[in-house]
Every structure is written in structure tokens, then in C-alpha cells.
Amino acid sequence: MGLVVQKYGGSSVADAEGIKRVAKRIVEAKKNGHQVVAVVSAMGDTTDELIDLAGEVSPVASGREFDMLLTAGERISMALLAMAIKALGHEAQSFTGSQAGVITDSVHNKARIIDVTPGRIKSSVDEGNIAIVAGFQGVSQDKKDITTLGRGGSDTTAVALAAALGAEVCEIYTDVDGVFTADPRVVKKARKIDWISAEDMLELASSGSKVLLHRCVEYARRYDIPIHVRSSFSGLTGTWVSNRPRGDQAMEQAIISGVAHDTSEAKVTIVGVPDKPGEAATIFRVIADAEINIDMVVQNVSAASTGLTDISFTLPKTDGRKAIAALEKHRDAIGFDSLRYDDQIAKISLVGAGMKTNPGVTATFFEALSNAGVNIELISTSEIRISVVTREDDVNGAVRAVHTAFGLDSDSDEAVVYGGTGR
Amino acid sequence: MGLVVQKYGGSSVADAEGIKRVAKRIVEAKKNGHQVVAVVSAMGDTTDELIDLAGEVSPVASGREFDMLLTAGERISMALLAMAIKALGHEAQSFTGSQAGVITDSVHNKARIIDVTPGRIKSSVDEGNIAIVAGFQGVSQDKKDITTLGRGGSDTTAVALAAALGAEVCEIYTDVDGVFTADPRVVKKARKIDWISAEDMLELASSGSKVLLHRCVEYARRYDIPIHVRSSFSGLTGTWVSNRPRGDQAMEQAIISGVAHDTSEAKVTIVGVPDKPGEAATIFRVIADAEINIDMVVQNVSAASTGLTDISFTLPKTDGRKAIAALEKHRDAIGFDSLRYDDQIAKISLVGAGMKTNPGVTATFFEALSNAGVNIELISTSEIRISVVTREDDVNGAVRAVHTAFGLDSDSDEAVVYGGTGR
Numbered sequence: 093m094g095l096v097v098q099k100y101g102g103s104s105v106a107d108a109e110g111i112k113r114v115a116k117r118i119v120e121a122k123k124n125g126h127q128v129v130a131v132v133s134a135m136g137d138t139t140d141e142l143i144d145l146a147g148e149v150s151p152v153a154s155g156r157e158f159d160m161l162l163t164a165g166e167r168i169s170m171a172l173l174a175m176a177i178k179a180l181g182h183e184a185q186s187f188t189g190s191q192a193g194v195i196t197d198s199v200h201n202k203a204r205i206i207d208v209t210p211g212r213i214k215s216s217v218d219e220g221n222i223a224i225v226a227g228f229q230g231v232s233q234d235k236k237d238i239t240t241l242g243r244g245g246s247d248t249t250a251v252a253l254a255a256a257l258g259a260e261v262c263e264i265y266t267d268v269d270g271v272f273t274a275d276p277r278v279v280k281k282a283r284k285i286d287w288i289s290a291e292d293m294l295e296l297a298s299s300g301s302k303v304l305l306h307r308c309v310e311y312a313r314r315y316d317i318p319i320h321v322r323s324s325f326s327g328l329t330g331t332w333v334s335n336r337p338r339g340d341q342a343m344e345q346a347i348i349s350g351v352a353h354d355t356s357e358a359k360v361t362i363v364g365v366p367d368k369p370g371e372a373a374t375i376f377r378v379i380a381d382a383e384i385n386i387d388m389v390v391q392n393v394s395a396a397s398t399g400l401t402d403i404s405f406t407l408p409k410t411d412g413r414k415a416i417a418a419l420e421k422h423r424d425a426i427g428f429d430s431l432r433y434d435d436q437i438a439k440i441s442l443v444g445a446g447m448k449t450n451p452g453v454t455a456t457f458f459e460a461l462s463n464a465g466v467n468i469e470l471i472s473t474s475e476i477r478i479s480v481v482t483r484e485d486d487v488n489g490a491v492r493a494v495h496t497a498f499g500l501d502s503d504s505d506e507a508v509v510y511g512g513t514g515r
Numbered sequence: 516m517g518l519v520v521q522k523y524g525g526s527s528v529a530d531a532e533g534i535k536r537v538a539k540r541i542v543e544a545k546k547n548g549h550q551v552v553a554v555v556s557a558m559g560d561t562t563d564e565l566i567d568l569a570g571e572v573s574p575v576a577s578g579r580e581f582d583m584l585l586t587a588g589e590r591i592s593m594a595l596l597a598m599a600i601k602a603l604g605h606e607a608q609s610f611t612g613s614q615a616g617v618i619t620d621s622v623h624n625k626a627r628i629i630d631v632t633p634g635r636i637k638s639s640v641d642e643g644n645i646a647i648v649a650g651f652q653g654v655s656q657d658k659k660d661i662t663t664l665g666r667g668g669s670d671t672t673a674v675a676l677a678a679a680l681g682a683e684v685c686e687i688y689t690d691v692d693g694v695f696t697a698d699p700r701v702v703k704k705a706r707k708i709d710w711i712s713a714e715d716m717l718e719l720a721s722s723g724s725k726v727l728l729h730r731c732v733e734y735a736r737r738y739d740i741p742i743h744v745r746s747s748f749s750g751l752t753g754t755w756v757s758n759r760p761r762g763d764q765a766m767e768q769a770i771i772s773g774v775a776h777d778t779s780e781a782k783v784t785i786v787g788v789p790d791k792p793g794e795a796a797t798i799f800r801v802i803a804d805a806e807i808n809i810d811m812v813v814q815n816v817s818a819a820s821t822g823l824t825d826i827s828f829t830l831p832k833t834d835g836r837k838a839i840a841a842l843e844k845h846r847d848a849i850g851f852d853s854l855r856y857d858d859q860i861a862k863i864s865l866v867g868a869g870m871k872t873n874p875g876v877t878a879t880f881f882e883a884l885s886n887a888g889v890n891i892e893l894i895s896t897s898e899i900r901i902s903v904v905t906r907e908d909d910v911n912g913a914v915r916a917v918h919t920a921f922g923l924d925s926d927s928d929e930a931v932v933y934g935g936t937g938r
Binding site for chain 1 (some may be wrong): 531534535538565568569571572573574575576579581582585586587588590591593594595597598601602607608609614634635659826870
């Protein structure tokens, strides 16, 4: 039995009862013969409360001091968790990100990990302790300042430690049973996926699946760390994410992994752009300089009569105002007719590794949407994903229609193209 | 203008308003041309809330993890304070005890400072920043674990940093105007002391004055750091504590500094102890082995007929049960008749540097108590202090009577022996 890294999110340690439940689960893994390193987030609403406090004393809550403030959250949860484990008769030590050797760059509030030197963690578990590590935080390489890793930071801490410690698995405990073929709140017949490749998981994460963030999956893929996403409440086997199929699952032909949707984006259309080299470059330099991450980009063929074309792209709704302002400011340099902004859209994505070898997949996808009366506004494809943009109102119907069309529904006898073994 | 270390307690930074008020005060000192290092405690009830949380997950809240937990409190207050200062347009950086170079031994929950290496603080203020430092915490020299300094820890952090940085003064901001000749809640006519020697302040602190703790005054005395105790609300000049009188105060003959009282102690009397060499040693070894700090010790002369004597001592009420149990356990080795325990006592102390050269002081003290109808149960004296134990019920009347008898009342024309300059 080797070393296991476990990660528990804020909802799993929201109160004393939750912390005690997590402590029991960690001790169980230890009793089973594993060395255990547990990464923990701040308790429930702690982070939001700290952000509120910051807002009361300062209009600008960011930078070095904001990171110093937020990292108090994990400090509390990790110390309490270590105490709860000791109360069960096992030895535990908690470590800050800095003590755990999580070295980052100096970009406060969204630092990136550049090295992990887990010497103290290794010594602690070798001495027989359970090591508890604060997620979401690190220390900057040059200035030795405390940093936070931004969204998905705790998952990334767990995967990074798993890689640096040579863990046999990184278990991500959450409040759902695993990764599903679609959002179970939308599709009642969605099935838990038993195994999914890191590549497919990356596409699902980029396409709106909230269970794992892109960043942590990318890290795990690069260092070949298997992730096991599972419930901290039920204790059931969840979803394995890894580069290689596990056990008998290797025998199955995985084609379609799942259907993801995302209603957090808006669509910007730039109307009447001169169709000449360098136009797109100018536009997206303007957007990049405003530090906005865009998602889909679509350009239609230009009308021969006018020599003008339209370019559409999607971006987080929260960046909409900023993007429009930036484009208006450079209107003359770009030379467009008008801007259209639409935040009533949804993106629906079908993800599966076998997609490109199955030409019928795209056709089936569009037929399903058509039969459900859903109009398609934009289309974008990759090797293992097809995404469309529709009206936001249509999203639930569209996701259900596609889920059914690809035989992903849990009680359907036609689920032959699905790679999982069902619930 | 040199460097000033300021310390703000939990009541001064209890909420966002308090933090903003403290930020303004710090900026004022900076504008006056000082380099400023501000040591801050946890906000108001934060520490108690964390202790409660610990109690919910573990029956034993102590040791390494408890320190990790508690230090989250200052992390929050110091980051918020730095943000509030930046919102006023000044540069500020916060530092944990570890980052500030507060090196301690490894005794968790009551660590002692063994070195201060404030290189980062020095660089920060030299670059023009205001440095905010977490009080009450440090890092252990051998294991690099986070430690807390126990009671009075933040004051001690401030004084230790002031010494290491060569500050011209350590300002302790609190919720009262300074050190008074008696507790103003008991004696309405108590006067604020403008200057008091470190020696007298040490005696007042040991005798029940709560404004400054013994530990921090001792540190300041040893490194010759002037302390200025003052209100964070009023901004008035408070009380200076230093080895040398300040300015024209040097010309005055300080005799009596003040009257302190303490109702937190209990009295143990060991009745019928054989009056032979080694008895007291045996008794106080038993008490010391139980890790109990005792205060006054009194032994009466033995009755010649029996060869037996009685030994009384005072100790914190919270240690009473433990002391009795320890003594009972060693009853045979010590060989006493019986134990008496009394926790309805008070200690009243008169402190003043000129005392031993004024034989009338002791007489005046006892006469004042006698006139007030207060019975004396134990007496103990030092070079600059007389203490008596009385009934707890008598304490307020006794303190007032002594305060008046020594001309300390603020509207009295007889205050000739008092060293301060009045309010």
C-alpha cells in the first residue's frame, strides 16, 4: 500500500460535524495501510466572510494582503482537522502551503505552481503521521510572500502534491458521487462515469462540467497521476480519471463520455469587419490586452459583394462589459460597423474520444437538437468535442435530447456506445 | 524621527470601524515622519470563537495544532489592517510572526522568544512601507513549527521587535487611558500615572494591575525600551514606563506609584507541619512538580510546646484543586495535620520605589486598613511593595482607604508623595 493524497472541499468541512466525518474517513485510509496526505479547503462560507470583511475596510481587495487574509481560512480548517484526527487516537500534523513546499510565481490571487518541495510532508508521513495540508495556497519563489492559487486551487494543490510525492492516487472528495454523463440536476437519467480519460475530462471541464476544473486535470495528465473523484458523504466508488483505463474497463469501447453545458458565457459579434489579413489578430490582441479569456471563436465567410465579414466569440459574462469597452475604444483601428452583445446564450458540448472515427456522431448530435426544436447559433469542433451555442432557454431540453440520442440514459438498453459500466 | 513600534489589542480592531480607526492613527504617525511597525492582535472575539470550534472537534485543544489554529486570528486582522492603510493611500505589508523573525522555543501554547531576526521588517520599512506584524505568534527554532506566546504575547511581540529594531518607543494602545494609581472601576478618584519606573510597573503587574503584563515589562526593562501605554480611542498622552524618568518628571520625588488588587488567588494553609529543616523544601517541590506557580508564602513561628508550625501560600484559584490533590498525595512524606483551602480572599498591594527609606509607609498602610475595618490575614513585603491578604468582600473598601491615605486621590491637596503630575 502506497501513499494516497486526499482532497476535501469546503462543503465537506463546513462545520464541526463535517470535520469529524472527514477525520474518520482519513483514519480509515490510514488503517487500511496507506500513508495519507489530506489537502483541505477553508470551511464552508469562511472565504466569503473574509472577502466581506475586506470589502468593509478597503474598496480594493486584491494583491499581497488579500492573499494573506484568505489563507487564514485553510489554516483554521486544517488545524481543526488535525485535532479531530488526534481525538481519534492517530497522529496528525497540519502544514501551510509554504511549509508543504508549494512554490509559486508572484502573481497574487491567481499564482501558478512552479515547484513542489514536499520534504516536511514526506518526513511527517514517514514518521507515521497523517499530514494535513492547506489547499489553495503557496509561497512565492522570489519574495517569499504568501500567495493563493485562484479558482480550483485546492484541487491543484492535491494533484501537485500527489505528483511530487509519487502518490498512487489523488482522491478528490466532493459533494457528488463523481463525474456524470450530464448534469444530474438537468438530466435525471444521467449516469455516473466509472472511468474517463484525462483528455475527455479536460474537454468536459472546459465545456461547463463543474466537478473538476481544467487546471487540476491538466496537471494530473501531465504528471500521469490518477484522480479518483468521489463523495465524502457516501463512500461509494466514484469516477476514475487517468491516462490509462483501469482493469476490465480497458476492454470496453469508450466513445461518448458525456454532455456538458455552460450558461456562464456571453456572445459578442463584431459586424462588418474588413475581410483582410491581420483583422482577427488586431481584434484578439485588443481582447487579450484587456486580460479577457475567450472561448469559442467563429468567423463566417464574407459576402463577396461587400468584402466584409462578421466575427463572433464567446467569453465569461463577467467580462462582457470590459470587452465591449475595449473594442469600442479601438473601433477605428479595427474598422467594424457595429457590435452585438448577447448574454442569453448556452453552450452545449458533446465529448468523447472516439468521435473523429465516427462520422455519424456530428449528424446524430445536430438531428437530436433539431428534433428538440433547438436552433443552433454557433458551432465549434475539436478532435474529441462538438460544441454549439443555443438560446439559454433551450439548454435543458437540448442537453436531455442529446443525452438520450447517444444512449447515455441510465435505463436505456441502447447504451452501447457508452464506456462506463453504469451505476 | 526614528522608528516607532505600536501595538493594538483585540478590542481596538474588533470590527471594520475599529480597523479603519487604527489605520488612521498609524498613518498619522507615518505622516509625522516616523517609520512605523504595528503589531496587532486578533479581532475581538475571534480567538474565543476558534477555541470554541476546537472544543467541538476535539476534547484536548492544545499543542502544535492549537497554535496553528489560533494564529489564523492575527492573520485576518493584520491583512485587513494593511488593506485599510492602503485604502488611505499609504503602502503597507503584513507579516506573520515567522516572517517577522520571531524565533521561539518549542513549548506550544506558551512559547518564549529566544531570538528576533527582523530583516524583512527592516527592509520593508526602509522601502517606505508601514509594516504590520502578527502579535502573539512565532516559529520554533528547531522544528520550524508555528508557536504562540501565551498570555500577553502580543505586547511581548511588540517590545521584542522594538528592541531588535532599535525603536525609540514601543507604544501599547489599549482601551484605557494608561496606568492608574488604582483600578478606576474601584477607585473613582484614581489618577493616571504619567511616568512610572519599570521596576514599579513590574510590581504593579504582579500585584493585579491588568494594563501591562509582567512579561512584557520585564522584556522592556532588560532591553531598556521605553513603553508608552495609551488609549487607541482618545489619542491622549498615556503612561510612560521606562528605566529613566522623562523630562521634568525627573525632578519629582516618586514615592508611591499605586495600589493594586487581585481577587484571582486562593489561600492554602498547611496546618501542623513539623518545624524542622527541609519541610518547606519538600512542600514546595511537591507544588512545583504539579506545575503550579505560587505567589505569597508565609510561615508563622512554631509553638515551642508542639514543635509544629503552619505554612500558608497563595496561588491562582484555577490551580487550587490540583494543589490540594498533590499535597494530600504526599501527606505522609510531608507529615502535616490538615489542609485548609480558602478562595474568598483578596490581595491588596502598595507599590512605590521610595518605600524602604520611609518607615512610616508600612504603618500608614496598616492604619488605613484598620480604620476601614479590614482584617489582615497575611502580610508579605519586598523592597518596593507591601501586600496583604484580606477577605474578598473587603477589597474595594480597602483599596479606597489606602489610596486616600497615601494622598493619591486626584482632588486631594495632600498628594505630595505622589510622583505623577496628575491628569
